[in-house]
Amino acid sequence: MAKKVVATLKKEGATLYTKAVKIVKTANGGYGYEQRIMPKDNVKEFFNS
Numbered sequence: 522m523a524k525k526v527v528a529t530l531k532k533e534g535a536t537l538y539t540k541a542v543k544i545v546k547t548a549n550g551g552y553g554y555e556q557r558i559m560p561k562d563n564v565k566e567f568f569n570s
Contacts, residue, residue, distance in 0.1 A: 537561040543568060 541564050542556045557567060 539564060541567050 537560065538558055539561050540556065540558050542554055544552055545555050547553050559567060
């Protein structure tokens with residue numbers, strides 16, 4: 522499944538996209554994952570917020 526996502530993110534002439542995953546603390550005290558597909562330039566902002 523992951524290969525399919527990576528393959529669709531690589532298109533010639535398109536903006537470079539990447540999939541970012543970070544661990545976040547949930548409201549009930551557990552941990553979960555936050556995933557986003559975003560332009561490569563916005564990755565640092567995603568992890569710093």
